[in-house]
Amino acid sequence: MEKFKEIIRQYPFVGFIIAFLVLMAVPSIFFTDIYQSHLASLICINIIVAAGLNIVKGYCGQVTVGHVGLYAVGSYTAGCMFMYLGSDLWLTLPAAIIVTAFFGVIMGVPSLRLEGPYLALATLGGAEAIRLFIENGEFFGSTYGISNISQPVIFGMAFDTPDKYYYIAMPIMLIAVYFSFSVLKSSVGRAFMAIREDQISAAASGINVKKYKLLAFILSAMFAGAAGAVYAHFPPGYIHPNNYTVIEMITFLAMVVLGGLGHIWGGIIGAVVITIVYDITRPLYQYQLFIFGLTIVFTILFMPKGIGGFIDKYFIDKRFKKKKTEDKK
Amino acid sequence: MILLKTTKLMKAFGGLIAINKIDIEVPRGEIRGIIGPNGSGKSTFFNLISGVYDPDLGSYIEFDGHDITNEPAHEIGALGLARTFQLLRLYQDMSVINNVMSGYHTRVSYSFTEAVLGRKKIWDKEKEIKDEMMELLSFVGLADFAEMNASELSGGQRRLLVLARAIASKPKLLMLDEPAAGLSPHNVDNLMKIIIQLKDKFGLTLIIIEHILKVVMDTCDAVTVFDHGQKIAEGTPAKVKDDNAVIEAYLGKKMNDDEMRKALAV
Ligand SMILES: Nc1ncnc2c1ncn2[C@@H]1O[C@H](COP(=O)(O)OP(=O)(O)OP(=O)(O)O)[C@@H](O)[C@H]1O
Numbered sequence: 001m002e003k004f005k006e007i008i009r010q011y012p013f014v015g016f017i018i019a020f021l022v023l024m025a026v027p028s029i030f031f032t033d034i035y036q037s038h039l040a041s042l043i044c045i046n047i048i049v050a051a052g053l054n055i056v057k058g059y060c061g062q063v064t065v066g067h068v069g070l071y072a073v074g075s076y077t078a079g080c081m082f083m084y085l086g087s088d089l090w091l092t093l094p095a096a097i098i099v100t101a102f103f104g105v106i107m108g109v110p111s112l113r114l115e116g117p118y119l120a121l122a123t124l125g126g127a128e129a130i131r132l133f134i135e136n137g138e139f140f141g142s143t144y145g146i147s148n149i150s151q152p153v154i155f156g157m158a159f160d161t162p163d164k165y166y167y168i169a170m171p172i173m174l175i176a177v178y179f180s181f182s183v184l185k186s187s188v189g190r191a192f193m194a195i196r197e198d199q200i201s202a203a204a205s206g207i208n209v210k211k212y213k214l215l216a217f218i219l220s221a222m223f224a225g226a227a228g229a230v231y232a233h234f235p236p237g238y239i240h241p242n243n244y245t246v247i248e249m250i251t252f253l254a255m256v257v258l259g260g261l262g263h264i265w266g267g268i269i270g271a272v273v274i275t276i277v278y279d280i281t282r283p284l285y286q287y288q289l290f291i292f293g294l295t296i297v298f299t300i301l302f303m304p305k306g307i308g309g310f311i312d313k314y315f316i317d318k319r320f321k322k323k324k325t326e327d328k329k
Numbered sequence: 330m331i332l333l334k335t336t337k338l339m340k341a342f343g344g345l346i347a348i349n350k351i352d353i354e355v356p357r358g359e360i361r362g363i364i365g366p367n368g369s370g371k372s373t374f375f376n377l378i379s380g381v382y383d384p385d386l387g388s389y390i391e392f393d394g395h396d397i398t399n400e401p402a403h404e405i406g407a408l409g410l411a412r413t414f415q416l417l418r419l420y421q422d423m424s425v426i427n428n429v430m431s432g433y434h435t436r437v438s439y440s441f442t443e444a445v446l447g448r449k450k451i452w453d454k455e456k457e458i459k460d461e462m463m464e465l466l467s468f469v470g471l472a473d474f475a476e477m478n479a480s481e482l483s484g485g486q487r488r489l490l491v492l493a494r495a496i497a498s499k500p501k502l503l504m505l506d507e508p509a510a511g512l513s514p515h516n517v518d519n520l521m522k523i524i525i526q527l528k529d530k531f532g533l534t535l536i537i538i539e540h541i542l543k544v545v546m547d548t549c550d551a552v553t554v555f556d557h558g559q560k561i562a563e564g565t566p567a568k569v570k571d572d573n574a575v576i577e578a579y580l581g582k583k584m585n586d587d588e589m590r591k592a593l594a595v
């Protein structure tokens with residue numbers, strides 16, 4: 001077991017390959033109807049968003065409420081490319097990532113001057129502007145949305161139902177999480193955290209605060225863009241401006257807050273929990289904003305470190321105990 | 330060889346002239362002390378040099394041959410100038426080891442793309458960095474606290490942590506703003522040993538702002554005295570101690586031997 005742990009530590013992608021194999025097997029073992037596959041795919045998409053949001057909000061400490069706008073950009077890049085060019089996911093996905101990265105720069109520029117609630121307002125304005133632009137643009141299908149966006153086909157096999165699409169969304173999610181893991185566990189992640197904690201100290205340590213803030217926005221935008229594209233092609237392949245409102249933004253925020261800001265695994269668990277609750281409470285849609293708003297408030301008040309905090313505490317306690325027994329010997 | 334040089338350094342906050350035409354030259358390998366009453370401009374001097382504040386027009390700052398007068402703070406840091414802050418500014422919500430490792434930033438040798446791809450090389454490098462930083466933590470006596478949150482440290486331990494974070498970048502010049510404030514006598518002695526070692530073993534140049542005269546007298550090669558934003562005296566600790574202007578501005582009155590002994594004993 002120790003040896004196995006050491007291998008994972010040295011070659012983290014081995015861990016991801018194992019996760020891949022396990023997640024490949026999950027549907028056939030556990031899922032009983034197509035709704036569960038539908039939910040599992042949605043969870044994967046939301047994990048991608050949460051992983052990105054965690055970079056800019058959790059690690060870099062930038063209060064952005066505009067992420068849903070970037071998600072919309074990803075979706076509509078994919079949707080429009082399908083509508084006008086007939087492109088499939090393998091083309092729209094990289095395109096959405098690049099286009100959204102560009103929008104990430106725009107979303108990030110206010111962070112060079114604004115902080116806290118002012119930055120939140122600026123980014124919220126950005127997201128709403130994007131949504132209204134889409135809603136009022138004939139080019140984007142305005143209030144009709146874009147429908148029948150194609151599903152990917154591999155070797156003649158169409159992934160055109162939710163239970164099949166899971167096998168598309170899940171690996172993309174794993175790759176995204178792997179990237180976020182690699183970045184955040186490197187000096188780049190430390191620079192983000194330093195900026196979150198104290199910008200003047202960070203600069204004194206030679207960290208280019210402006211550059212890294214923009215980098216955080218760009219990276220997180222790329223995740224949102226990828227998730228948006230995967231969502232656009234998600235069967236039945238229908239996107240509508242109403243899928244990108246403040247409610248969705250609050251659910252994204254709830255994921256990272258509940259999971260524990262700045263905690264990679266916590267954010268993933270948060271995405272799983274919130275996606276399920278979101279889907280269950282869909283009939284009560286008029287209360288959803290309330291439910292997730294309260295979730296955020298209560299988490300911040302009563303467990304500011306979120307689920308991730310408990311995970312950390314568990315491991316620290318365990319290590320502490322182990323050390324104690326070793327000391328006794 | 331001069332490492333740091335300022336000419337006509339000026340900074341006014343509104344009507345208040347915090348730094349008034351200060352010329353200083355600090356040679357390589359020297360430990361320079363800066364003393365002066367509260368509000369005399371010592372911390373402001375550090376903030377000007379390290380790029381936290383922009384100096385007023387007409388000022389000139391040269392570090393290691395570079396004109397850094399209007400350079401941004403991170404560029405100055407990258408040139409090899411590290412500092413601590415009077416109010417510490419440590420990264421509260423990060424582990425002690427991560428605090429120190431983020432001080433290593435400018436020395437990280439792998440690229441961003443390599444980091445994204447998560448190659449094994451990166452993990453090896455990260456481990457090397459961590460090992461080296463653990464050594465640094467032992468050097469300042471914090472190795473046992475490596476995995477703790479920085480906010481869980483005591484006041485004195487925090488001071489040692491920001492010192493370690495500043496050393497982590499292997500700077501050419503290290504500027505410490507009241508490193509001994511709040512340390513127990515034992516740790517003050519420890520700190521003095523560390524300072525001397527930094528100079529002798531690692532060839533660092535240091536500038537130290539400190540109110541505890543014992544630290545200044547016992548570690549510094551030269552002392553500069555500030556008062557009301559001006560430099561009022563400069564020289565060896567022994568010479569400065571007897572300077573009439575210094576005694577008036579800083580020590581209040583001329584002390585007899587007995588009082589002097591008390592003042593120097595921490
Ligand atoms: N950001 C600022 N805005 C306005 N005034 C400032 C600012 N920073 C410093 N000052 C003023 O400049 C003067 C010098 O302050 P500084 O902090 O440099 O003193 P100091 O010598 O470090 O004092 P101490 O020994 O108490 O730390 C003080 O009068 C202070 O009020």
Ligand SMILES: [Mg+2]
Nearest residue numbers: 371372373415
């Ligand atoms: Mg001061």
